[in-house]
Amino acid sequence: xxxxxxxxxxxxxxxxxxxxxxxxxxxxxxxxxxxxxxxxxxxxxxxxxxxxxxxxxxxxxxxxx
Amino acid sequence: xxxxxxxxxxxxxxxxxxxxxxxxxxxxxxxxxxxxxxxxxxxxxxxxxxxxxxxxxxxxxxxxxxxxxxxxxxxxxxxxxxxxxxxxxxxxxxxxxxxxxxxxxxxxxxxxxxxxxxxxxxxxxxxxxxxxxxxxxxxxxxxxxxxxxxxxxxxxxxxxxxxxxxxxxxxxxxxxxxxxxxxxxxxxxxxxxxxxxxxxxxxxxxxxxxxxxxxxxxxxxxxxxxxxxxxxxxxxxxxxxxxxxxxxxxxxxxxxxxxxxxxxxxxxxxxxxxxxxxxxxxxxxxxxxxxxxxxxxxxxxxxx
Numbered sequence: 473x474x475x476x477x478x479x480x481x482x483x484x485x486x487x488x489x490x491x492x493x494x495x496x497x498x499x500x501x502x503x504x505x506x507x508x509x510x511x512x513x514x515x516x517x518x519x520x521x522x523x524x525x526x527x528x529x530x531x532x533x534x535x536x537x
Numbered sequence: 538x539x540x541x542x543x544x545x546x547x548x549x550x551x552x553x554x555x556x557x558x559x560x561x562x563x564x565x566x567x568x569x570x571x572x573x574x575x576x577x578x579x580x581x582x583x584x585x586x587x588x589x590x591x592x593x594x595x596x597x598x599x600x601x602x603x604x605x606x607x608x609x610x611x612x613x614x615x616x617x618x619x620x621x622x623x624x625x626x627x628x629x630x631x632x633x634x635x636x637x638x639x640x641x642x643x644x645x646x647x648x649x650x651x652x653x654x655x656x657x658x659x660x661x662x663x664x665x666x667x668x669x670x671x672x673x674x675x676x677x678x679x680x681x682x683x684x685x686x687x688x689x690x691x692x693x694x695x696x697x698x699x700x701x702x703x704x705x706x707x708x709x710x711x712x713x714x715x716x717x718x719x720x721x722x723x724x725x726x727x728x729x730x731x732x733x734x735x736x737x738x739x740x741x742x743x744x745x746x747x748x749x750x751x752x753x754x755x756x757x758x759x760x761x762x763x764x765x766x767x768x769x770x771x772x773x774x775x776x777x778x779x780x781x782x783x784x785x786x787x788x789x790x791x792x793x794x795x796x797x798x799x800x801x802x803x804x805x806x807x808x809x810x811x812x813x814x815x816x817x818x819x820x821x822x823x824x825x826x827x828x829x830x831x832x833x834x835x836x837x838x839x840x841x
Contacts, residue, residue: 485540491567502565502591504642507635508575511614511646514621515632524618525630527600528607529760 539581541566542647542654544611545590551660552592552602559596563642566590578613578646586654588613589646599643605660606645611653616644624648627753629764682734686711694734697742698722700749701757728759 483490483500496503507513518525545566552559566587568579578589592602599617606615607622614623618640621633633639647653682694687710695707695715703718716732724730726741734742737759744754755764 483541484543484546485538486567487538491539496569499561499564500567501569502567502572502579502589503569504563504565504591504639504644505637506568506572506575506577506579507637508577510577510616510621510633510635510644511623511625513633513635514623514626515634517626518620518630518632522620522630524600524620528603528622528630531598531601531604 538585539567539587540585541587541590544609544647544654544656544658545587545645547657548606548609548645548660549590549592551605551662552597555662556597560593562595563593564591582649586649588649588654589644592643592645594640594642601662602643602660605662606643609656609660610658611647611656613646613648613653615646617642627764682711684711684713684716684732691715694719694742697746701742701745726757726759 486494486500491500494501520526520529549564566579566589567581568575568577568587572579579587579591581587594617603615603617603622606612607628612624612628614621614625616622616633616635616639619633619638620630622628622630682688682691691711692707692709694711695705695709695718698705698715698718701722703722705714705718719734719738720730720732722742722745723732723738728737728741739759741757741759744757744759747754748757753764
């Protein structure tokens with residue numbers, strides 16, 4: 473039984489059997505290649521001159537404005 | 538039974554509402570077989586809870602999403618475009634060195650606590666109000682003040698100006714002295730020196746207050762960037778306040794309110810609003826002894 477089907481095709485609960493039966497294309501499945509323990513893969517601090525950081529900062533500022 | 542933490546579904550709904558036509562190909566919450574061989578929040582924990590959600594970066598404003606996720610109180614870390622914003626580093630952006638650059642999707646990991654997992658707080662993604670109630674929304678925005686204003690917030694402003702290095706008498710009257718102090722504060726922060734205390738000046742004052750309290754906001758520029766948000770959340774955590782997604786909108790008033798509530802309290806005899814009326818400047822060592830007055834609640838100087 474699948475519980476709490478979510479709009480957009482996602483579920484909120486899956487039995488192990490259901491999860492195992494899902495294809496990689498299923499919207500529930502996080503199929504993006506994943507590193508082991510991502511939180512440990514942290515490098516140098518980035519400044520505001522970094523393009524991504526600047527974009528996020530800009531998005532934040534726009535929200536306030 | 539693997540169960541997605543409810544807050545992840547709330548966030549997903551917010552994103553779908555904001556960008557209904559977005560690409561969902563890289564969405565997902567429960568890890569595939571490759572994930573199951575790794576330490577990943579996409580794998581269920583001992584309680585069967587999954588603590589991560591991926592969002593496809595196509596068809597959305599990914600930087601705006603990242604900003605909203607960073608500000609969400611449930612967030613533990615966010616990864617996007619070779620960058621990670623982790624609670625462990627105060628949400629300061631750092632290079633993500635993993636093999637997957639996360640250029641095609643945004644990864645959201647949340648804290649492994651019941652409060653974080655079950656939060657109903659929405660993401661602030663702009664484009665209209667989020668659906669449903671937002672905790673903390675009762676915090677009123679700070680009013681725009683200018684010379685002649687005589688409202689309670691003027692005393693808050695005057696207290697904040699002390700943190701900003703421009704002490705004035707705390708008398709609740711936005712008179713010439715307060716006007717000069719505001720203009721001086723603005724001119725040093727690349728804010729138009731017009732004497733009008735609007736959102737950006739309030740934010741800059743809040744940053745000055747946060748920095749004074751040891752929460753690093755980076756530049757005092759009146760721009761509510763991730764560093765300032767992280768500083769606010771750290772300050773809230775220290776005070777055991779419930780941080781909310783509305784914090785970014787309410788943060789200015791919250792920061793200012795923060796300086797009026799601290800653990801220690803003083804007697805009226807030490808109140809700066811009384812004391813400063815006799816002096817117009819404070820030394821650095823005096824600033825370090827500033828504490829709130831039990832009478833007016835504003836920051837006061839503990840006289841030696």
